[in-house]
Amino acid sequence: MPTPYDAVASLYAELFSDMLDTRPLERAMLAAFAELADGPVADLGCGPGHLTAHLHSLGLDAFGLDLSPAMIALAREAHPELRFDQGSMTALDLADGVLGGILAFYSVIHMPPDELPAVFAEFFRVLAPGGHLLLGFYAGDDPEPQEFDHKVTLAYHEPSPGLPALSRAPRGTVPAPPYVQYSGRGDGTTMHPSDRRNTR
16 A cells, blocks of 8 residues: 655665765664664664665664565665565554564654554564664644654654553563653654563
């Protein structure tokens, strides 16, 4: 099924494939994530695959998944040595506990807030004990998520600090806080350790 990103996939790849060249903080966060992740890593909402390739260059066994067939086609063309699958982060075709890490870099921003707890529960299902989630999102000053007119399709600013949806997920499905968060002007990045021995 076509997605809003199919229509802009080529332009998106042109604009963002070299984004890390001018973002030292994001490079540092990804480098720290690469040191922490032990096992395969999924780049969920991978787009044209530039961050998947970066994770691979850091020594990770990384693969990408995206809902957009056009994005996956571009990723496979640009990085034929890596694995890219078309699919949804709401229903991951993965066994329980198989991932050492998940990167979801601004890929949950289009999810309605009331659907996020189930998404994070799915993330936690496939993470191994001690696995890590690196999550990028838009942070706002409002106490509740706020819609905004993203250039591609509807998106949401989340309250800062953190995503309340992590603590609203079903009991026992996501790890309890604390977690480490970077919040900047209009964006936030959260690194959240997964540990089934410490659940809500």
